[in-house]
Amino acid sequence: MADGTIDSDGLNADLCSDKKVSRDRVDFVREEYKRYKRKKPPPDFSEVIDFQDPTSFRGHVEKFEVGGIHSKFGLRCSSEWRAYKLKSCPGLMFIVNPFLPGGQHYWIKRCMEDFPRKPNVCNLDAHMTLDPEKSVWEISNSSGENRGLMDRLRWVHLGYHFDYNVVDYKPERYYDFPLDLAGMTRHIASTIGYPDYSPEAGIVNYYPLGGTMGGHTDHYESDLSWPLISLSFGQTAIFLIGGATRDIRPEALYIRSGDILIMSGQSRTAFHAVPRIIKVGDEYEPPPCLKWPNGLFDDKTNKTTGVNLDELDVRDKNTAILDKNCASTNIVGGNDTESNKCSVEEFCNYKICSESEHFSFEANKSSGCNKLDFGAKSTRMKSLNAEEWKKFEVYISKTRININVRQVHEQGKTMNSFCQ
Numbered sequence: 359m360a361d362g363t364i365d366s367d368g369l370n371a372d373l374c375s376d377k378k379v380s381r382d383r384v385d386f387v388r389e390e391y392k393r394y395k396r397k398k399p400p401p402d403f404s405e406v407i408d409f410q411d412p413t414s415f416r417g418h419v420e421k422f423e424v425g426g427i428h429s430k431f432g433l434r435c436s437s438e439w440r441a442y443k444l445k446s447c448p449g450l451m452f453i454v455n456p457f458l459p460g461g462q463h464y465w466i467k468r469c470m471e472d473f474p475r476k477p478n479v480c481n482l483d484a485h486m487t488l489d490p491e492k493s494v495w496e497i498s499n500s501s502g503e504n505r506g507l508m509d510r511l512r513w514v515h516l517g518y519h520f521d522y523n524v525v526d527y528k529p530e531r532y533y534d535f536p537l538d539l540a541g542m543t544r545h546i547a548s549t550i551g552y553p554d555y556s557p558e559a560g561i562v563n564y565y566p567l568g569g570t571m572g573g574h575t576d577h578y579e580s581d582l583s584w585p586l587i588s589l590s591f592g593q594t595a596i597f598l599i600g601g602a603t604r605d606i607r608p609e610a611l612y613i614r615s616g617d618i619l620i621m622s623g624q625s626r627t628a629f630h631a632v633p634r635i636i637k638v639g640d641e642y643e644p645p646p647c648l649k650w651p652n653g654l655f656d657d658k659t660n661k662t663t664g665v666n667l668d669e670l671d672v673r674d675k676n677t678a679i680l681d682k683n684c685a686s687t688n689i690v691g692g693n694d695t696e697s698n699k700c701s702v703e704e705f706c707n708y709k710i711c712s713e714s715e716h717f718s719f720e721a722n723k724s725s726g727c728n729k730l731d732f733g734a735k736s737t738r739m740k741s742l743n744a745e746e747w748k749k750f751e752v753y754i755s756k757t758r759i760n761i762n763v764r765q766v767h768e769q770g771k772t773m774n775s776f777c778q
C-alpha cells in the first residue's frame with residue numbers, strides 16, 4: 359500500500375512516502391507520474407506497454423508458460439494463461455485476464471458488497487462512525503444522509519490491517535482473511551512457484567476516474583521474499599513500474615479488467631505508481647468483458663445471443679473453449695454430475711464458494727488451527743443475477759477496483775501460527 363493512498367477528491371491526499379531524492383539525481387518516478395497524469399495536453403500513450411499486443415512490445419516483454427490442469431476460483435486452467443515477464447523488471451509477472459466468464463463478476467461483487475464492512479477498516483472510518491451491521495454498499499444504497507457513500511470509498515483493509523498512523527502492521531488488528539480470496543491467491547502463487555504462500559494482508563483500492571496513486575514501494579512486510587499479488591477489475595489503469603530507486607525511469611503498462619500483476623523477486627520492492635485511470639467504453643457502460651451477457655461467454659465463441667442463461671451449463675461451455683487437458687476442479691461435498699449442471703448464477707455461488715470451503719478445510723487441516731480459522735467463515739453469497747448485476751455495473755462503469763494481497767511474515771510465522 360502507498361503511504362499516499364488514492365488521491366482524487368482530497369479524501370486521501372497523496373502523502374507519497376519517499377520524496378527524498380538527492381538534488382543531483384532526477385526523480386524519474388515523479389517525472390513519469392506527472393507525465394501520464396497530465397490532462398492537457400494528454401500524454402502520448404504509444405509507449406505504454408500493452409500485454410494484449412505483446413508482439414508490438416517484443417523488446418520489452420517475454421512470454422512464459424505456466425503449468426496446471428485445473429480451473430479454479432473463477433480462473434481459467436493455468437496452462438491457458440497468457441503470462442508475461444517484463445524484461446526491465448526482474449520478477450514482475452503479468453497475466454492477461456485469466457478469469458472465466460462470470461469470475462470477475464463474483465470478485466467485483468465481493469469488493470463492493472462484502473469487503474467494505476466491519477471489522478474491516480476503510481478510509482471512511484476517519485470521517486464517520488459506520489454502522490457495524492451494514493456494508494458501505496448497503497449504507498450507500500439506503501435513503502439516509504449517507505446515500506452515495508460508495509463514491510467516497512477509497513480503500514479497505516483485509517486480514518492483517520496496516521496502520522497508517524504508526525506505518526506498520528498491527529498484530530492485534532488481524533481479522534479473518536477472506537477465505538475465497540486466500541484460496542485464489544494461494545492458487546495463483548502456487549502456479550508461479552510459491553506453493554507455501556500464505557496471504558495475510560490485503561488492501562482493496564477503489565479508484566474513481568480521476569484517481570491516482572503516487573510513487574511508492576511496499577516494504578513494510580517483514581518477509582519480502584513472497585510475491586505481492588494484484589488483481590484489477592473495472593476501468594483501465596496506467597501503471598508505472600520502476601526499480602529500487604527513484605532515479606530509475608519506470609515503464610508504463612496498461613492494466614485492464616481481469617489482469618493479474620505479480621511483483622516478486624527484485625520487482626517486489628520496486629517503485630510503482632498509478633498516474634491515470636482510463637475510462638473504457640460509453641459513459642454508463644462497464645468494460646465489454648463485464649457486461650452481463652458478454653461476461654458469461656468467451657468472446658472467441660461469441661455465443662452471446664439466443665441462449666437461456668439459466669440453462670447454460672457453465673462447465674460444458676467453458677471446457678469447449680479450454681484446453682482438452684484442462685480438468686475442472688473437484689468440488690468437495692458436491693457430486694460431479696451436479697456441479698456440471700450449475701447455472702450461470704450459481705457459478706459464483708456454488709463453484710467458487712465450494713472451492714473456498716475446500717480450501718478452508720485443507721488450510722485448517724494442515725495448520726491444526728481453529729482459533730483464527732484463516733477466514734473460515736462461509737463465503738457463500740446470495741445468487742447474483744442479471745438484474746442485481748446492473749447496480750454493480752453502474753459503479754464499475756466509473757471505477758477501477760484493485761485488490762493487493764501480501765504475505766507479511768516469513769513462513770512458519772504467519773498469522774496461522776499465532777493461534778495456539
Ligand SMILES: O=C(O)CCC(=O)C(=O)O
Binds near residue numbers: 360561571
Ligand atoms: O492499484 C494498483 O494497481 C496498485 C496499488 C498499490 O500499489 C498499493 O496498494 O500499494
